[in-house]
Amino acid sequence: MNTAAPMEIPRWKTALSMMINPGEVIKTQMTKIPWPYSVMVSGLSFTLFFLQTGLDMLKTGQIGASTVILITMLGLLYGTVGIALLAVMVWALSQAKQRDYTLGWTISTFALGYSATFVYALSGLNFSLAFGWKTAVAFGVTGILWALRPTLYTIKQLSGKRVAFSIAITPLCGAILLIGWAVLGKFAG
Amino acid sequence: MDTRLGYAQGAGPSRVKLWPAYLCFIIFGVLIPFSKPDFKLTTVIYSLLIAIVVGLLAINLLILAFNRGNAVLRQADGGFAREAVGTGMLFMIPFTVLAIIALAVLRWNAIMPFASAAITTAAATAGAEAMKRGAQGTKNVMIPTLVAMVFRRHG
Secondary structure (H helix, E strand, O other): OOOOOOOOOOHHHHHHHHHHOHHHHHHHOHHHOOHHHHHHHHHHHHHHHHHHHHHHHHHOOOOOHHHHHHHHHHHHHHHHHHHHHHHHHHHHHOOHHHHOOOHHHHHHHHHHOOHHHHHHHHHHHHHHHHHOOOOHHHHHHHHHHHOHHHHHHHHHHHOOOEHHHHHHHHHHHHHHHHHHHHHHHHHHO | OOOOOOEHHHOOHHHOOOHHHHHHHHHHHHHHHHOOOOOOHHHHHHHHHHHHHHHHHHHHHHHHHHHHHOHHHHHHOOOHHHHHHHHHHOOHHHHHHHHHHHHHOOOOOOOHHHHHHHHHHHHHHHHHHHHHOOOOOOHHHHHHHHHHHHHHHHO
16 A cells, blocks of 8 residues: 655645646646645745846936836736736636636736746846846746746636637736736836 | 637647647737838848748647657647647737737837747747646756757747
Protein backbone atom coordinates (compact mmCIF):
# COMPACT_ATOMS: atom_id res chain seq x y z
CA MET A 1 0.00 0.00 0.00
CA ASN A 2 1.31 3.40 -0.89
CA THR A 3 1.17 5.51 2.24
CA ALA A 4 3.29 8.38 0.94
CA ALA A 5 1.49 11.70 0.94
CA PRO A 6 1.25 13.44 -2.44
CA MET A 7 4.08 15.90 -2.86
CA GLU A 8 3.07 19.51 -2.34
CA ILE A 9 4.02 21.71 -5.30
CA PRO A 10 5.42 25.09 -4.20
CA ARG A 11 3.14 27.98 -5.16
CA TRP A 12 5.85 29.78 -7.13
CA LYS A 13 6.26 26.65 -9.26
CA THR A 14 2.53 26.58 -9.93
CA ALA A 15 2.73 30.25 -10.94
CA LEU A 16 5.55 29.47 -13.40
CA SER A 17 3.74 26.38 -14.71
CA MET A 18 0.79 28.63 -15.51
CA MET A 19 2.92 30.20 -18.25
CA ILE A 20 3.99 26.89 -19.80
CA ASN A 21 1.06 24.56 -19.28
CA PRO A 22 -1.98 26.55 -18.14
CA GLY A 23 -4.49 23.86 -19.10
CA GLU A 24 -2.99 21.33 -16.69
CA VAL A 25 -2.52 23.84 -13.85
CA ILE A 26 -6.13 25.03 -14.12
CA LYS A 27 -7.46 21.48 -14.05
CA THR A 28 -5.31 20.05 -11.27
CA GLN A 29 -3.59 22.64 -9.10
CA MET A 30 -5.76 25.71 -8.73
CA THR A 31 -7.72 24.38 -5.76
CA LYS A 32 -4.49 24.55 -3.71
CA ILE A 33 -3.77 28.19 -4.50
CA PRO A 34 -5.57 30.74 -2.29
CA TRP A 35 -6.94 33.76 -4.15
CA PRO A 36 -4.89 36.35 -2.15
CA TYR A 37 -1.70 34.72 -3.45
CA SER A 38 -2.89 34.92 -7.07
CA VAL A 39 -4.12 38.48 -6.66
CA MET A 40 -0.71 39.37 -5.21
CA VAL A 41 0.93 38.02 -8.40
CA SER A 42 -1.33 40.05 -10.70
CA GLY A 43 -1.09 43.08 -8.41
CA LEU A 44 2.72 43.00 -8.52
CA SER A 45 2.70 42.43 -12.28
CA PHE A 46 0.62 45.50 -13.00
CA THR A 47 2.43 47.61 -10.38
CA LEU A 48 5.73 46.94 -12.15
CA PHE A 49 4.14 47.43 -15.58
CA PHE A 50 2.64 50.79 -14.63
CA LEU A 51 5.89 51.80 -12.91
CA GLN A 52 7.66 51.30 -16.23
CA THR A 53 4.97 53.38 -17.95
CA GLY A 54 5.63 56.16 -15.46
CA LEU A 55 9.41 55.84 -15.87
CA ASP A 56 9.07 56.04 -19.67
CA MET A 57 7.05 59.25 -19.33
CA LEU A 58 9.53 60.61 -16.77
CA LYS A 59 12.39 60.03 -19.21
CA THR A 60 10.68 62.12 -21.88
CA GLY A 61 9.87 64.85 -19.36
CA GLN A 62 6.10 64.43 -19.63
CA ILE A 63 5.59 63.89 -15.89
CA GLY A 64 7.37 64.33 -12.57
CA ALA A 65 8.43 61.78 -9.95
CA SER A 66 5.23 62.21 -7.91
CA THR A 67 3.10 61.29 -10.94
CA VAL A 68 5.25 58.17 -11.43
CA ILE A 69 4.26 57.12 -7.91
CA LEU A 70 0.59 57.88 -8.68
CA ILE A 71 0.73 55.77 -11.89
CA THR A 72 2.41 52.93 -9.97
CA MET A 73 -0.37 52.99 -7.36
CA LEU A 74 -2.93 52.94 -10.16
CA GLY A 75 -1.15 49.83 -11.44
CA LEU A 76 -1.55 48.14 -8.06
CA LEU A 77 -5.26 48.97 -8.10
CA TYR A 78 -5.55 47.80 -11.70
CA GLY A 79 -3.82 44.49 -10.99
CA THR A 80 -5.90 43.68 -7.92
CA VAL A 81 -9.37 45.27 -8.06
CA GLY A 82 -9.37 45.58 -11.85
CA ILE A 83 -8.38 41.97 -12.50
CA ALA A 84 -10.84 40.73 -9.86
CA LEU A 85 -13.65 42.70 -11.56
CA LEU A 86 -12.63 41.32 -14.94
CA ALA A 87 -12.73 37.81 -13.47
CA VAL A 88 -16.22 38.46 -12.09
CA MET A 89 -17.35 39.64 -15.54
CA VAL A 90 -15.97 36.47 -17.17
CA TRP A 91 -17.52 34.30 -14.43
CA ALA A 92 -20.93 35.87 -15.10
CA LEU A 93 -20.65 35.76 -18.91
CA SER A 94 -19.57 32.12 -18.97
CA GLN A 95 -22.32 31.11 -16.50
CA ALA A 96 -19.66 29.34 -14.45
CA LYS A 97 -21.95 29.08 -11.42
CA GLN A 98 -23.89 26.37 -13.24
CA ARG A 99 -20.66 24.33 -13.38
CA ASP A 100 -19.92 24.86 -9.67
CA TYR A 101 -16.99 27.21 -10.15
CA THR A 102 -16.83 29.67 -7.26
CA LEU A 103 -15.96 33.33 -7.58
CA GLY A 104 -12.87 32.76 -5.41
CA TRP A 105 -11.59 30.03 -7.76
CA THR A 106 -12.29 32.19 -10.80
CA ILE A 107 -10.49 35.25 -9.42
CA SER A 108 -7.57 33.11 -8.28
CA THR A 109 -7.18 31.34 -11.64
CA PHE A 110 -7.67 34.49 -13.65
CA ALA A 111 -5.15 36.46 -11.56
CA LEU A 112 -2.47 33.75 -11.52
CA GLY A 113 -2.52 33.81 -15.32
CA TYR A 114 -0.66 37.10 -15.06
CA SER A 115 2.50 35.38 -13.81
CA ALA A 116 3.88 35.77 -17.36
CA THR A 117 3.18 39.50 -17.13
CA PHE A 118 5.14 39.55 -13.85
CA VAL A 119 8.19 37.89 -15.43
CA TYR A 120 8.13 40.32 -18.37
CA ALA A 121 7.52 43.35 -16.13
CA LEU A 122 10.40 42.38 -13.86
CA SER A 123 12.76 41.93 -16.82
CA GLY A 124 11.57 45.20 -18.33
CA LEU A 125 12.17 47.08 -15.10
CA ASN A 126 15.75 45.79 -15.02
CA PHE A 127 16.37 47.04 -18.56
CA SER A 128 14.64 50.34 -17.78
CA LEU A 129 16.78 50.99 -14.70
CA ALA A 130 20.07 49.54 -15.95
CA PHE A 131 20.09 50.83 -19.54
CA GLY A 132 17.50 53.61 -19.50
CA TRP A 133 15.36 51.89 -22.14
CA LYS A 134 11.69 52.67 -22.66
CA THR A 135 10.16 49.32 -21.73
CA ALA A 136 6.42 49.78 -21.10
CA VAL A 137 5.29 48.63 -24.54
CA ALA A 138 8.15 46.24 -25.36
CA PHE A 139 7.96 44.36 -22.06
CA GLY A 140 4.69 45.41 -20.39
CA VAL A 141 2.30 45.00 -23.31
CA THR A 142 4.12 41.82 -24.39
CA GLY A 143 3.64 40.51 -20.84
CA ILE A 144 -0.10 41.11 -21.07
CA LEU A 145 -0.19 39.30 -24.41
CA TRP A 146 1.55 36.29 -22.89
CA ALA A 147 -1.12 36.17 -20.20
CA LEU A 148 -3.79 35.66 -22.87
CA ARG A 149 -3.12 31.93 -23.12
CA PRO A 150 -3.89 31.25 -19.42
CA THR A 151 -6.88 33.61 -19.75
CA LEU A 152 -8.17 31.60 -22.70
CA TYR A 153 -7.76 28.30 -20.86
CA THR A 154 -9.49 29.75 -17.78
CA ILE A 155 -12.48 30.91 -19.85
CA LYS A 156 -12.57 27.55 -21.64
CA GLN A 157 -12.72 25.77 -18.29
CA LEU A 158 -15.35 28.13 -16.86
CA SER A 159 -17.56 27.86 -19.93
CA GLY A 160 -17.62 24.08 -20.06
CA LYS A 161 -14.91 23.74 -22.73
CA ARG A 162 -16.62 26.00 -25.25
CA VAL A 163 -13.71 26.82 -27.55
CA ALA A 164 -15.54 29.37 -29.73
CA PHE A 165 -16.85 31.21 -26.67
CA SER A 166 -13.42 31.36 -25.04
CA ILE A 167 -11.82 32.60 -28.27
CA ALA A 168 -14.45 35.35 -28.48
CA ILE A 169 -14.18 36.49 -24.83
CA THR A 170 -10.37 36.43 -24.55
CA PRO A 171 -9.75 39.40 -26.88
CA LEU A 172 -12.48 41.28 -25.02
CA CYS A 173 -10.52 40.84 -21.77
CA GLY A 174 -7.26 41.78 -23.50
CA ALA A 175 -8.84 44.84 -25.11
CA ILE A 176 -10.32 46.02 -21.78
CA LEU A 177 -6.88 45.72 -20.16
CA LEU A 178 -4.94 47.42 -22.95
CA ILE A 179 -7.45 50.23 -23.52
CA GLY A 180 -7.72 50.72 -19.72
CA TRP A 181 -3.93 50.97 -19.47
CA ALA A 182 -3.77 53.48 -22.33
CA VAL A 183 -6.58 55.62 -20.84
CA LEU A 184 -5.09 55.56 -17.32
CA GLY A 185 -1.67 56.48 -18.72
CA LYS A 186 -3.16 59.51 -20.50
CA PHE A 187 -5.25 60.47 -17.47
CA ALA A 188 -2.27 60.35 -15.12
CA GLY A 189 0.01 62.13 -17.61
CA MET B 1 -29.78 19.99 -35.01
CA ASP B 2 -26.42 20.44 -33.33
CA THR B 3 -27.11 22.29 -30.11
CA ARG B 4 -23.55 22.14 -28.84
CA LEU B 5 -22.07 24.68 -31.21
CA GLY B 6 -18.63 25.69 -30.12
CA TYR B 7 -18.15 22.81 -27.68
CA ALA B 8 -14.82 21.00 -28.02
CA GLN B 9 -16.39 17.60 -27.44
CA GLY B 10 -18.75 18.13 -30.32
CA ALA B 11 -15.97 18.84 -32.79
CA GLY B 12 -15.25 15.83 -34.96
CA PRO B 13 -12.19 15.47 -37.19
CA SER B 14 -13.96 16.89 -40.23
CA ARG B 15 -14.85 20.09 -38.36
CA VAL B 16 -11.30 21.22 -37.71
CA LYS B 17 -10.53 23.84 -40.31
CA LEU B 18 -7.22 25.48 -41.11
CA TRP B 19 -8.56 28.59 -42.88
CA PRO B 20 -8.95 30.66 -39.66
CA ALA B 21 -5.21 30.26 -39.07
CA TYR B 22 -4.36 31.26 -42.64
CA LEU B 23 -6.70 34.24 -42.30
CA CYS B 24 -4.83 35.34 -39.14
CA PHE B 25 -1.50 35.17 -41.00
CA ILE B 26 -3.00 37.21 -43.87
CA ILE B 27 -4.35 39.85 -41.45
CA PHE B 28 -0.95 40.17 -39.78
CA GLY B 29 0.59 40.45 -43.25
CA VAL B 30 -1.68 43.40 -44.01
CA LEU B 31 -1.38 45.05 -40.55
CA ILE B 32 2.42 45.07 -40.26
CA PRO B 33 3.08 47.53 -43.15
CA PHE B 34 0.37 49.83 -41.78
CA SER B 35 2.32 50.06 -38.52
CA LYS B 36 5.41 51.40 -40.34
CA PRO B 37 5.86 55.14 -41.03
CA ASP B 38 6.95 54.63 -44.68
CA PHE B 39 3.78 52.97 -45.94
CA LYS B 40 3.71 51.82 -49.60
CA LEU B 41 1.26 49.62 -51.52
CA THR B 42 4.10 47.41 -52.77
CA THR B 43 5.16 46.82 -49.15
CA VAL B 44 1.62 45.63 -48.35
CA ILE B 45 1.68 43.21 -51.29
CA TYR B 46 5.13 41.87 -50.36
CA SER B 47 4.14 41.58 -46.70
CA LEU B 48 0.93 39.76 -47.66
CA LEU B 49 2.81 37.29 -49.84
CA ILE B 50 5.40 36.66 -47.14
CA ALA B 51 2.63 36.17 -44.56
CA ILE B 52 0.91 33.58 -46.79
CA VAL B 53 4.18 31.70 -47.34
CA VAL B 54 5.05 31.84 -43.61
CA GLY B 55 1.55 30.63 -42.72
CA LEU B 56 1.65 27.76 -45.20
CA LEU B 57 5.11 26.72 -44.04
CA ALA B 58 4.40 27.02 -40.31
CA ILE B 59 1.15 25.05 -40.42
CA ASN B 60 2.33 22.35 -42.81
CA LEU B 61 5.70 21.92 -41.10
CA LEU B 62 3.92 21.40 -37.78
CA ILE B 63 1.57 18.82 -39.32
CA LEU B 64 4.53 17.09 -40.96
CA ALA B 65 6.56 17.10 -37.73
CA PHE B 66 3.70 15.68 -35.65
CA ASN B 67 3.03 12.98 -38.24
CA ARG B 68 6.71 12.04 -38.51
CA GLY B 69 7.24 12.01 -34.75
CA ASN B 70 4.16 9.94 -33.91
CA ALA B 71 4.05 7.15 -36.47
CA VAL B 72 1.98 4.76 -34.30
CA LEU B 73 -0.64 7.40 -33.56
CA ARG B 74 -0.74 8.38 -37.23
CA GLN B 75 -1.56 4.80 -38.18
CA ALA B 76 -4.42 4.71 -35.68
CA ASP B 77 -5.74 8.17 -36.58
CA GLY B 78 -4.43 9.65 -39.80
CA GLY B 79 -5.92 13.08 -39.15
CA PHE B 80 -4.64 13.62 -35.62
CA ALA B 81 -1.82 16.02 -36.58
CA ARG B 82 -4.10 18.18 -38.76
CA GLU B 83 -6.69 18.29 -35.96
CA ALA B 84 -4.10 19.22 -33.34
CA VAL B 85 -2.58 21.96 -35.48
CA GLY B 86 -6.00 23.24 -36.59
CA THR B 87 -7.24 23.46 -32.99
CA GLY B 88 -4.00 24.98 -31.70
CA MET B 89 -3.84 27.57 -34.45
CA LEU B 90 -7.30 28.84 -33.50
CA PHE B 91 -5.50 30.44 -30.57
CA MET B 92 -4.07 33.01 -33.00
CA ILE B 93 -7.50 34.64 -33.27
CA PRO B 94 -7.50 36.61 -29.96
CA PHE B 95 -4.05 38.04 -30.74
CA THR B 96 -5.13 39.01 -34.25
CA VAL B 97 -8.24 40.78 -32.95
CA LEU B 98 -6.15 42.63 -30.36
CA ALA B 99 -3.59 43.63 -33.01
CA ILE B 100 -6.40 45.16 -35.09
CA ILE B 101 -7.67 47.05 -31.99
CA ALA B 102 -4.13 48.21 -31.15
CA LEU B 103 -3.59 49.61 -34.63
CA ALA B 104 -7.06 50.97 -35.41
CA VAL B 105 -8.26 52.16 -31.99
CA LEU B 106 -5.12 52.80 -29.94
CA ARG B 107 -3.01 53.91 -32.95
CA TRP B 108 -0.02 51.86 -31.78
CA ASN B 109 2.69 51.06 -34.27
CA ALA B 110 3.86 47.90 -32.47
CA ILE B 111 2.18 44.97 -34.19
CA MET B 112 5.11 42.54 -34.12
CA PRO B 113 4.71 41.60 -30.40
CA PHE B 114 1.13 40.54 -31.22
CA ALA B 115 2.23 38.43 -34.21
CA SER B 116 5.08 36.94 -32.22
CA ALA B 117 2.88 36.01 -29.25
CA ALA B 118 0.20 34.66 -31.61
CA ILE B 119 2.53 32.26 -33.43
CA THR B 120 4.25 31.04 -30.27
CA THR B 121 1.02 30.54 -28.33
CA ALA B 122 -0.71 28.79 -31.23
CA ALA B 123 2.25 26.48 -31.86
CA ALA B 124 2.57 25.62 -28.17
CA THR B 125 -1.17 24.90 -28.01
CA ALA B 126 -0.89 22.70 -31.10
CA GLY B 127 1.76 20.71 -29.22
CA ALA B 128 -0.50 20.43 -26.18
CA GLU B 129 -3.40 19.35 -28.42
CA ALA B 130 -1.21 16.68 -30.05
CA MET B 131 -0.30 15.30 -26.61
CA LYS B 132 -3.96 15.37 -25.60
CA ARG B 133 -4.68 13.19 -28.63
CA GLY B 134 -2.09 10.62 -27.51
CA ALA B 135 1.22 11.91 -28.87
CA GLN B 136 4.05 11.14 -26.48
CA GLY B 137 7.41 12.68 -25.68
CA THR B 138 8.83 16.14 -25.13
CA LYS B 139 9.49 16.45 -28.87
CA ASN B 140 5.81 17.39 -29.24
CA VAL B 141 6.51 20.44 -27.10
CA MET B 142 10.00 21.18 -28.43
CA ILE B 143 9.13 21.02 -32.15
CA PRO B 144 6.33 23.63 -32.01
CA THR B 145 8.53 25.91 -29.93
CA LEU B 146 11.32 25.58 -32.50
CA VAL B 147 8.96 26.18 -35.43
CA ALA B 148 7.49 29.22 -33.66
CA MET B 149 10.96 30.63 -32.95
CA VAL B 150 11.99 30.30 -36.60
CA PHE B 151 8.83 31.93 -37.94
CA ARG B 152 8.83 34.66 -35.28
CA ARG B 153 12.26 35.74 -36.47
CA HIS B 154 11.22 35.73 -40.11
CA GLY B 155 7.76 37.11 -39.65
